[in-house]
Amino acid sequence: MSQENVIQRLQDEFERLPGIGPKSAQRIVYWLLNGEAEDAKRLASTIVEVKESVHFCSRCFNYAADELCGICKSAEVGDRDHSIICVVSEPRDIAAIEKTHEYHGTYHVLGGEISPMDGVGPDDLTIRDLLTRLAGTGEHEVREVLLATNPNVEGETTAVYLSRLIKPLGIKTTRLASGLPVGGDLEFADTLSLGRAIEARLEI
Amino acid sequence: MSQENVIQRLQDEFERLPGIGPKSAQRIVYWLLNGEAEDAKRLASTIVEVKESVHFCSRCFNYAADELCGICKSAEVGDRDHSIICVVSEPRDIAAIEKTHEYHGTYHVLGGEISPMDGVGPDDLTIRDLLTRLAGTGEHEVREVLLATNPNVEGETTAVYLSRLIKPLGIKTTRLASGLPVGGDLEFADTLSLGRAIEARLEI
Numbered sequence: 001m002s003q004e005n006v007i008q009r010l011q012d013e014f015e016r017l018p019g020i021g022p023k024s025a026q027r028i029v030y031w032l033l034n035g036e037a038e039d040a041k042r043l044a045s046t047i048v049e050v051k052e053s054v055h056f057c058s059r060c061f062n063y064a065a066d067e068l069c070g071i072c073k074s075a076e077v078g079d080r081d082h083s084i085i086c087v088v089s090e091p092r093d094i095a096a097i098e099k100t101h102e103y104h105g106t107y108h109v110l111g112g113e114i115s116p117m118d119g120v121g122p123d124d125l126t127i128r129d130l131l132t133r134l135a136g137t138g139e140h141e142v143r144e145v146l147l148a149t150n151p152n153v154e155g156e157t158t159a160v161y162l163s164r165l166i167k168p169l170g171i172k173t174t175r176l177a178s179g180l181p182v183g184g185d186l187e188f189a190d191t192l193s194l195g196r197a198i199e200a201r202l203e204i
Numbered sequence: 205m206s207q208e209n210v211i212q213r214l215q216d217e218f219e220r221l222p223g224i225g226p227k228s229a230q231r232i233v234y235w236l237l238n239g240e241a242e243d244a245k246r247l248a249s250t251i252v253e254v255k256e257s258v259h260f261c262s263r264c265f266n267y268a269a270d271e272l273c274g275i276c277k278s279a280e281v282g283d284r285d286h287s288i289i290c291v292v293s294e295p296r297d298i299a300a301i302e303k304t305h306e307y308h309g310t311y312h313v314l315g316g317e318i319s320p321m322d323g324v325g326p327d328d329l330t331i332r333d334l335l336t337r338l339a340g341t342g343e344h345e346v347r348e349v350l351l352a353t354n355p356n357v358e359g360e361t362t363a364v365y366l367s368r369l370i371k372p373l374g375i376k377t378t379r380l381a382s383g384l385p386v387g388g389d390l391e392f393a394d395t396l397s398l399g400r401a402i403e404a405r406l407e408i
Contacts, residue, residue, distance in 0.1 A: 017247075024222075026296065028223070033258060040251050040254070040255045043221075043248075043251060044248035044249070044251040046210070046213055046217050047236065050237065051236065051245065054210065065210065090234070
């Protein structure tokens, strides 16, 4: 029953993807079986293309097809601000920040966050490369490092660790503001976020 | 920014799949980027393999890798009952019925259901092939046709249409029972299903 085998194997492959259960996997497989061969092949070839062409930017460790990622290239030709570096834990965080259109500097991807519980220490992250960038001379002088690690224990730990390394270099270090999510109800805000919002209250 | 292009293109490809939105697509793409190259390539090659190796069974129109599907092959060697044919609208319905382990006959896939609204008439389905199978002589004599089309307007229409064609051939036609879903609460049952359950009540 080899035709059932290959269908079952594809279902298993889809089930391994995050957020896809057996029912969704089956639905996708039958959708592909029903659809055009070109559509399925384009999906397959794009998966291969992504894995083959995408690696890490040699400067900021974002995903890149060339030596430098698109953002570092833009900075290179003066389209983005070299003097501020936003430090994030994963490349996907860059996508989230870029969507806000509020940030026009460069990035640095740590490749994780300090987490003794998971055995991740400072040496497992790209912290050394960040310090090399900060020590870089001349035209690329950095004025500010925005620590945009996650607002959880590991992210906070990493931010505190980094700020202790960076402040002595005379570089301003900032952190993303915590507070109430925009559009949320005060009534339903969690205590921690509400506490932070009161602590960081602004004069209007 | 070609590296963002190929990542974005893969995200778009995943978004086209049923049940996958922008957030899920992004999550899957970053999961693939983070994961092993072999895993991603195996997914891609299985997609291609399914599209290249799977077509329709020449007898029952289920998905098949060879001339006959696994179920028709089993029937051929006597492992399944040739004398009863279960008629379904799509190959995925076969998977659902097989999971029950209650049915041991063969199948016939119509490739849809009669739906004047969508412009699907009897000639768009594999009804002619079904009648040819039923008229088949000798060893493959069919005693019963179980009409397992969906319990909705199109499915019922198709079942009634087929039963009118098949009954004159002296072949028993049956329909899946309607009633209360097992494990459900009577209180929350829909009126139609509850009505059917009363109509088809059984003596115990």
